[in-house]
Amino acid sequence: MEWCCRLVLPLLFSAGIFCFGFSQDLKPVAQKVADQKSKNRSFVKFSPFTKDVASKNARIYQNEAADVTVMQLKTQELKTIVTEKPEAMELTFPFEGRELTVELVRNNILTPDFQVDTDKGVKAYTPGVYYQGIVKGDNSSVVAFSFFDNDVVGIASSLNIGNVVLGKTKNSSDFVSYNDQKLKEKNAFTCGAEELPENAGKKITFDPNKKQSKLTASCVRIYFEIGYGPYTQNGSNVTSATNWLTALFNNIKTLYDNESVNIALSSTFVWTTVDPYSGQPGAILNQFRTTRTTFNGDLAQLIRNPATTSVAYVNALCGIYKYSYCGVNNQNIAVPTYSWNIEAMTHELGHNLGSPHTHACAWNGNNTAIDGC
Incomplete structure (x- = not known):
């Protein structure tokens, strides 16, 4: 998926959010998955969601995103992920009438001194378990999943599929997966x-x-x-x-x-x-x-x-x-x-970090634009 206002970070070839540059070389996230495989790391298999074909809220979700899949969480599988924190996993979930599988490796996103403060003081916080990876079989894709005691948040992005969003719905225990290009409300950004x-x-x-x-x-x-x-x-x-x-x-x-x-x-x-x-x-x-x-x-x-x-x-x-x-x-x-x-x-x-928009006349050493995006 290509966003209208793109950015290019200095000295980097590819640009923009959820935009990928492709070559025969693996991108860093896909390389992390490949490295785990080369070490014969076991990718523990999980299927923490079941498709809910009888959801009473399905019509509400369909009115907001076409082809949305309603799911129920297997709480024991989530508990296993959060407790055992496997270094690598293969996770499968329902998406648009089929099963989508992602390959994930642990991702450390916090500094050692990370702290949560509020206007009332320091708040104790137990982080979730964070992963990054790829859609299985698609080295040009990028995926990130986060697991908490009672929640899962994931996005899988691929040129072939788009941005697949997985998460809990508002005011319900339902989870959904859907392609964000099929949202009927427009992004206000x-x-x-x-x-x-x-x-x-x-x-x-x-x-x-x-x-x-x-x-x-x-x-x-x-x-x-x-x-x-x-x-x-x-x-x-x-x-x-x-x-x-x-x-x-x-x-x-x-x-x-x-x-x-x-x-x-x-x-x-x-x-x-x-x-x-x-x-x-x-x-x-x-x-x-x-x-x-x-x-x-x-x-x-x-x-x-x-x-x-x-x-x-x-x-x-x-x-x-x-x-x-x-x-x-x-x-x-x-x-x-x-x-x-x-x-x-x-x-x-x-x-x-240093990037104007690619349509800005600020590039190439001669104050010209990279593109009209």
Whole structure:
């Protein structure tokens, strides 16, 4: 799936969220799966979902996403995954009248000093179990799954299939899988980075022949601040809100891993009362920058409702403007829309890391665009 507003990270060949560059060489995530196989690692088989053909809510979900599959969770299988934390697994789930199988390896997404804070103090948190991998038989695909005590969040992206979203529905124990291209509600995400005066005149030299071939050992640490809206959206529960965030970040990290950019989640702050930010996106970003003057991380991103314009400072990693703001989807429909939020969050971090839009006249050493996307 190719998004309208693409980004190119400096010195990287492929560009954009859920967009892949292909060659005979394996991309880093597929290589991790291949490495486990070369070590004769056992991929433990799991099928934690059964198709629910008699769901009373099926019509509701079908009105929101065509060809959606309703599923019920096998709680014992989930408990086994969370408890045993296998290094590698093969997971199968129902999707559009067939079974889709993904091959997954453990993914460490948190820094050793990761901590959850709130406006009322530090909150103890037990992380989920996080995996990345591929659709079985498709080395050009990319997959990320996160497992918690009572929840599973997964996205499998492939040129042949699209973005397959798996998650729990709103106000129900039902799980669904669906292709996000078949959502009937439109994604409200837009990026306003070019409207910021701080980004005016930012140029970049991009040479596609200078592809970085190795995943750098250096790690960009990301601090996230969860606004009051997403907190209430997650049942006014700090653990649920943090699970939601880490599941999103697992996907974000997997996308960046696949482009040889190493990132990790270093700290999270959750507003359990009304947060202090208001106004237009650019104003909110400036308020965030001047309010959160110190944080545990290299980049800071504020996420809050509603899902409108998101915005970030460009090429800000080593300066005072290392901030971004994302208006995330407040899910007023029943089916989960994780991929929309992942798109916005990954996109704005890409700006912080140095990338303008590919349609910006800021590239190629002569201030021209890469494309018209």
